[in-house]
Amino acid sequence: MAETTILVEDVSMVFSTRDGDVHALDKVSFGAREGEFFSILGPSGCGKSTLLRIIGGLLRPTDGRVAVNGSRVTGPTPDVGIVFQSPVLMNWRTVLENVMLQAEVRGLNLKEYRQRAMGLLEMVGLAGFEDKYPYQLSGGMQQRASICRALVHDPPLLLMDEPFGALDALTRERMNLELLRIWEASRKTVLFITHSIPEAVFLSDRVAIMSPRPGHLDEIASTRLPRPRTMATMEEDTFVKTVGTIRRSLKQEGSID
Amino acid sequence: MRTAHRARPGWGRLLTAEVVYPAVAIALLLTVWQLTVVMLDLRTTFLPSPTAAFSKVFRSYDTFLTHAPVTIFEIVGGYALSIVLGVATAFVMVWSRVMEKIVSPILVFLQTIPYISVAPLLIIWFGFNIAPKIVVSFLMSYFPIVVATAAGMNAVENDMVDMVRSMSASKWQIFWKSRFPNSLPYFFSGAKVAVAFATSGAIVGEYVGADYGLGYLIVLSNSDTNSELLFATIIVVSAIGIGFFWLIHWMEKLCIPWHVAFREEEGHG
Amino acid sequence: MAGTAATEILFFASEGPMARPRWNPEIYLDLLYPVAAISVFLGTWEAYVRLSGIPNYILPGPSEILLSLFEYAATLYEHSLVTGYEVLLGYACSIVLGGLFAVMVVWSSTLDKSLMPLFLFSQTVSKIAVAPLFVVWLGFGLAPKVLVAFLISFFPVFISTTAGLKSVETEMLELIRSMSPSTLQVFRKVRIPTALPHFFAGAKVAVPFATVGAIVGEWMASDSGLGYHLLLMQGELDTAGLFATLLTLSFVSIVLYVVVMRLERLAIPWHVSVRQETGLNMTW
Numbered sequence: 001m002a003e004t005t006i007l008v009e010d011v012s013m014v015f016s017t018r019d020g021d022v023h024a025l026d027k028v029s030f031g032a033r034e035g036e037f038f039s040i041l042g043p044s045g046c047g048k049s050t051l052l053r054i055i056g057g058l059l060r061p062t063d064g065r066v067a068v069n070g071s072r073v074t075g076p077t078p079d080v081g082i083v084f085q086s087p088v089l090m091n092w093r094t095v096l097e098n099v100m101l102q103a104e105v106r107g108l109n110l111k112e113y114r115q116r117a118m119g120l121l122e123m124v125g126l127a128g129f130e131d132k133y134p135y136q137l138s139g140g141m142q143q144r145a146s147i148c149r150a151l152v153h154d155p156p157l158l159l160m161d162e163p164f165g166a167l168d169a170l171t172r173e174r175m176n177l178e179l180l181r182i183w184e185a186s187r188k189t190v191l192f193i194t195h196s197i198p199e200a201v202f203l204s205d206r207v208a209i210m211s212p213r214p215g216h217l218d219e220i221a222s223t224r225l226p227r228p229r230t231m232a233t234m235e236e237d238t239f240v241k242t243v244g245t246i247r248r249s250l251k252q253e254g255s256i257d
Numbered sequence: 258m259r260t261a262h263r264a265r266p267g268w269g270r271l272l273t274a275e276v277v278y279p280a281v282a283i284a285l286l287l288t289v290w291q292l293t294v295v296m297l298d299l300r301t302t303f304l305p306s307p308t309a310a311f312s313k314v315f316r317s318y319d320t321f322l323t324h325a326p327v328t329i330f331e332i333v334g335g336y337a338l339s340i341v342l343g344v345a346t347a348f349v350m351v352w353s354r355v356m357e358k359i360v361s362p363i364l365v366f367l368q369t370i371p372y373i374s375v376a377p378l379l380i381i382w383f384g385f386n387i388a389p390k391i392v393v394s395f396l397m398s399y400f401p402i403v404v405a406t407a408a409g410m411n412a413v414e415n416d417m418v419d420m421v422r423s424m425s426a427s428k429w430q431i432f433w434k435s436r437f438p439n440s441l442p443y444f445f446s447g448a449k450v451a452v453a454f455a456t457s458g459a460i461v462g463e464y465v466g467a468d469y470g471l472g473y474l475i476v477l478s479n480s481d482t483n484s485e486l487l488f489a490t491i492i493v494v495s496a497i498g499i500g501f502f503w504l505i506h507w508m509e510k511l512c513i514p515w516h517v518a519f520r521e522e523e524g525h526g
Numbered sequence: 527m528a529g530t531a532a533t534e535i536l537f538f539a540s541e542g543p544m545a546r547p548r549w550n551p552e553i554y555l556d557l558l559y560p561v562a563a564i565s566v567f568l569g570t571w572e573a574y575v576r577l578s579g580i581p582n583y584i585l586p587g588p589s590e591i592l593l594s595l596f597e598y599a600a601t602l603y604e605h606s607l608v609t610g611y612e613v614l615l616g617y618a619c620s621i622v623l624g625g626l627f628a629v630m631v632v633w634s635s636t637l638d639k640s641l642m643p644l645f646l647f648s649q650t651v652s653k654i655a656v657a658p659l660f661v662v663w664l665g666f667g668l669a670p671k672v673l674v675a676f677l678i679s680f681f682p683v684f685i686s687t688t689a690g691l692k693s694v695e696t697e698m699l700e701l702i703r704s705m706s707p708s709t710l711q712v713f714r715k716v717r718i719p720t721a722l723p724h725f726f727a728g729a730k731v732a733v734p735f736a737t738v739g740a741i742v743g744e745w746m747a748s749d750s751g752l753g754y755h756l757l758l759m760q761g762e763l764d765t766a767g768l769f770a771t772l773l774t775l776s777f778v779s780i781v782l783y784v785v786v787m788r789l790e791r792l793a794i795p796w797h798v799s800v801r802q803e804t805g806l807n808m809t810w
Contacts, residue, residue: 358556362557366780370734472655479746490655495650
């Protein structure tokens, strides 16, 4: 039995605004195992991004406990890489410099990690682009650079907040395959947030389904699809059935009309 | 000028838009002015011709050599002061929420004050030397720099800050790696506005009480109804203003080559 | 600054988002910080003046300035009417002509190409340096002051309105054009509403400019107005009176600023800058 990397217990989040309190999360609990690809699936506004930020230690929950790698999260989680929906690359840095930001801020050996950064850029198909500025790259390339940035310090945990949500459908499929390739090679624990049912099923070992207002976790479904997965996986019966089951349960919860 | 970018013109079209049109317009203006003066046989005291005004700059170059350095020194002093203190103020406001709450509303109030009117008071305090001119120049150019720089430091996306935070960054690292570089384009646009204000500040400071400087020369030529000298001085003041503007613009290009305004048109649009 | 507490309340009460109830205590809590800071500043100033025995023609204390403000109240009122009139006329010209020229320049590309370089060229000439010329040309009356106030405050209005009129998204323009509108309709339905926030940003920046213009105009030649009174006080070494005049002058400028801000709230209640006014929203 693999160790639990992420442990979330009864996490609630209330934002107080001028118009009154907003309950973003209500007693959410789950655990993700080491090396697992774990997705959180739900419609917009169900608090899944809030949950990711709480796990990353960027937000403090109103109630409940979060532990990563066995230690309780009280500030930004030390060994984590984050990918947001937008690439959030710095305009004033080249692609390589953007990736190296991680190493600079963490005070790592720059020479050594430069090598690693170059290797990662090559792996995601950005070899030769390391000295380009972000504006010279397409959206998909920018997002790949930001994935390199999240991986360069070799964190055991990768948090991804709808990383491909802003990409077109074709690029998105290609990025999904690439992400799986990277993941199979490194076997990091991945917490992946998405509102696309096929994407969640295609990528994950397990999918947690969330409903909004207040955000709560309804059920966790195992995908039971063999790995490595390819485009052909999406045509398999198990895949289609799992997608159907999840869609029905979201519908039941009133998350899809 | 921005309109030129819409159609992504080649160099030829860009040259037409940014050089030829203004040149023609200005040449036309000067010609009309010259002809008006010559045809109507206007007195030089009322309106000197552009050729007379320009030639006066060279004929009285020794006068300008005495007075221009004084004004330039005042501008540089006031402007340097407002860059240092302006960036420092913006930093303090962005760094501390309490300071932001204290300073920001006071600034809203202070920036509406017509600072030129402080000049007479400063003459009482500092006398006829260059100090009051530097202070007026500083007061005039300080606020655009604070406002622009603070806006730039605050204009960092939340995701960007979260991303740097996720790297276990210290507060200082967050500032230095994200907020500061992000503020540079804003700072420069504020600085370009401010340099014109610094020039005006120094000139007005000299209006109120001075024995040297271009502002003094303006007042002097005005009371002597020496319009030729007045126009020549205006030309020199304008040249200094343009010179400073281009200096800042050049430094901007050097400091933020990655900014939208300086990108070469290539790759993915 | 003693006389400005009322102004500040007026000021900050209008800073909040639209949704905020009028008497929300939060506004006053936010007000606490600057008021406390200013009180500490004024207190230290007063204490310093009293304890150090610094001559009052160098630095009068806040209390003395307040007294002077009352003493000169009638005179300052007279002078501020003169200056206020100059500022208002110059500012009104800037608003009307700045807006008009912006529309013209965006309406016709010929005008854009021929007028724009001249406007930009005129920017390189220091308006303040030109001020004395107008005295030569226009004499000692109201005209030169209004003209200088106008010239200095024209450009921010013109340039931000032009930028605003041009900032309409291409898709939006294509959408309206698909409805085969007249040029006037394109302006009324799309360009002008888009430009309004820019216009107001420029109009707010222009307020202190217009005041500066009027004062510089008065300094060149006049026998009334707050700028004239400033020099008078300076000549008499009446520093308390000088401060009192400065306060009145700032008050004139701030009243105009607040009026413009209120108009902005009325005209564009939907805009971000009005919804969450931070105060520091000058766009350069």
